[in-house]
Amino acid sequence: MSVIIDRRLNDRKKSAANRERFMRRYKAHIKRAVTDMVAERSITDMERGGRVDIPVRDIAEPSFQHGQDGDRETVFTGNRSFEAGDRIERPDGQGQGRGKGSAGGKGDGEDSFAFTLSREEFMQIFFDDLQLPRLVRNVVGEIKDHRWQRAGFTQQGAPTNLAVARSMRNALGRRIALTASARKALADKEAVLAANEAATVGEAPAEAAEHEREMLQDEIRELRRRVGRVPFLDELDLRYRHRVQVPRPASRAVMFCLMDVSASMDERKKDLAKRFFTLLYLFLTRKYEKVEVVFIRHTDDAEEVDEQKFFRDPKTGGTIVHTALALMRDIITERFPPAQWNIYGAQASDGDAFGADPEKSRGLLEEQLMPMMRHYAYVEVPDMGSRLSTLGAAYRRIEHPHFAMRQVHDRGDIYPVFRALFSEKATT
């Protein structure tokens, strides 16, 4: 007789461990592939898996095999017109090939071992050795927030936490358990008594029967008392909902995107800025449970807008940077108290600023905003020349461990800049 077993519910990820070993072993290859993908891909499209090709020879498991040289015969199928003794040109590129290449059609250059990285794996490698600055301290060290969490039931507690249904269930169980034998005896006796009475209906009760009946009635009374003595609700039955306080790391982050949208910011610059913002956003979403984004654009005055407007809507006007910083400060005070939010700022500008504005902005940023920030990154997207702008010059004097600035000239610069921004801070 055959045994038939349904294994579909068994573990399906048996190979996950071996897969992981493979990935670890060829990490260098995979990282290189990811870096290539990053360079090619649009960043809004970044968050998905990707195909990795590793040259077969790099991962080959060697073994002793015959080479292609020497003499051999090979049998094939499907002869159409060959006769014994015919001579056939060697197929090109196969050198001393066995002829298999001609038929197998496998000769498409270097073979590669292709496989697919899942989105998670891709992102994991993408962010691999970036450390979010001061994150550890924030999550583990400075927990300021707690929340209550259910933790089953206890036998002691405040009356408000009484779990009524649970208590009654216990009481019922206890009553059944404690009175079971008495009730059974009671039922038996009552049945005997009833039978007894039925048998003697109409007859003058004999004395012995009378006596027996009284005995029974006594016993019944005693049993009823026993049942009655078991309390309806006992101290033992009571259960209280148990709640414990668990620390909650501040797992929320808000990211401020500040951008100069004055006329001098052309599409190319906006595009660079967008990529930088996206990258930061991706990075934060990976580290925090919840990430809010606030877009602030400014010309000569600042306003909070949605993403669409932020990147698309044209606006004309001059450039006054500090209005944006002031707006950011107001929004933080109003909506994102620093004790509960990890605040990140990213500012993109071509650096054009005039008069007192750069100095004023620097003061506002350094004195009022920086103390509240986890990190603030300023990315300058200059015109083709790379001389430091007026705003950049002012910002450069900010000396704060969580402040970083860089110039970005084209797409290829963004990723390294981004890495540099964070990896260098990780050591502080």
Next chain:
Amino acid sequence: MGDQAMYGHHPGEREGGELLSTGSDWSFELIEKYDAAIRDVAVGEFGLDCYPNQIEVIASEQMLDAYATTGLPIGYPHWSFGKSFIGHEHAYKTGMRGLAYEIVINSDPCISYLMEENTMPLQALVIAHACYGHNSFFKGNYLFRQWTAADAIVDYMVFARNYVLQCEERYGQEAVEQVLDAAHALMDYGVSRYNRPKKLSAQAEAERMRSRAEHEWQRWDPLWAATVPAKARAEAGPASTPYPPEPEENLLYFVEKHSPRLAPWEKELVRIVRKVAQYFYPQGQTKVMNEGWATFWHYTILNRLYDKGQVDDGFMLEVLQSHTNVVTQRGFDEPGYGGLNPYALGFAMFTDLRRICENPDDEDRHWFPDFAGTDWKPVLDFAMRNFKDESFIAQYLSPKLIREFRLFAIADNSDEDALLVDSIHNEAGYQRVRKLLAQQHDRDGRLPDIQVVRYDRDGDRSLTLRHRRFRKRGLAADYADVLRHLQRLWGFTVRLETQDENGRIVQAEEVKTPTSAVARVRV
């Protein structure tokens, strides 16, 4: 190519049996019903001798898992299995390759995996193919009987897995991986063809290992190690007698027994790889026969069910469609040609054997006088039990099949500047084509002949391998990596000599450390 109608089933009168089911949905009750009906035919009518069956229904991801460990239900952890898993997974997910309908394990009870995505007719096909076809082959074929222990393999793999995990915990993943990598490189050389292995037993393995550790422990003598000068020790042995006395073809065995460097646990890992290699040794040599046998039987059994009226036309259509896909053989110049399809060749050969028995013509009587016109069942049974691909083809490939497959041989000689058509499917070529095709399925011809010829026990402890070159065929380029792996296991210099066709040593190379290049040395 290969017109199926030629091997076609010739239905007799259909009997008015009761249909087992209709439609494509399967259920566990139906699988049980079909299994019983198939067993009635396979065992009851045709007398197949099988291990008990254990049929397991799995999902497609689990099938991928099963692929990765080459079909064993359990394997020790190693990155190469991850690689094979990733490869299969990628091919499957990108639609380049479908999954096999089944995997069957040479174990007792015989475990077969059925995929849940299959329809009922496919499940029935798989049951007939794997649970009765492959199963009876595993139980009957001499190679499997000699080389594998169906009742012990699953236990042994559990032991192996636990042992590897334990070693990883104690000595680190990397150390274990190095040994396994190196042993895997020599996996093809882990079999002693002329010594049958002892029966496998997980319990005996554990016991043997314990005593090995104990022996090491007792033998350790700190006084000896600390006081007797190394030189004196080296001289203490008898003056160099050549060792091994006879060349040793089982490189893994030699390493396990004699490596001067490996710790006992490392030797144990080598042994595990060797045992796994041994388990798979018959499979590589019986692909044509094994698949042909299983295909022949699913075809025969299911047609019998149809004749008995137990399955309907829809069922047979689906079965035949899958069957035809499996036994398709393309010509060398057709797209999708991937060499000889073992299913096609094996199925055609067994079917042809039956034909020769039942319905021989003059040619058959001339070529196969021993059995043409006799009862087919004993003839097929004998063939299944006593041959491997090479000898099976050499013995049974008929001229008729050579014509049908239009087989031809191409000679590729290094001193000719063109390929030569050696022989084709004609009277002059039958014997030659058959011989060459048989050779092509011979393991000894596929693997270079490399053996241990010298272990310099009393000198520098170097190990010398000899490659006996055959028909000027050299080694593929990655032999250097294999030598380095071997060096890692051996711990001392490893040398490779090449002996030409006339018995002269024409070249010698050596590797001194696991990372150094292979250096030519004077012969």
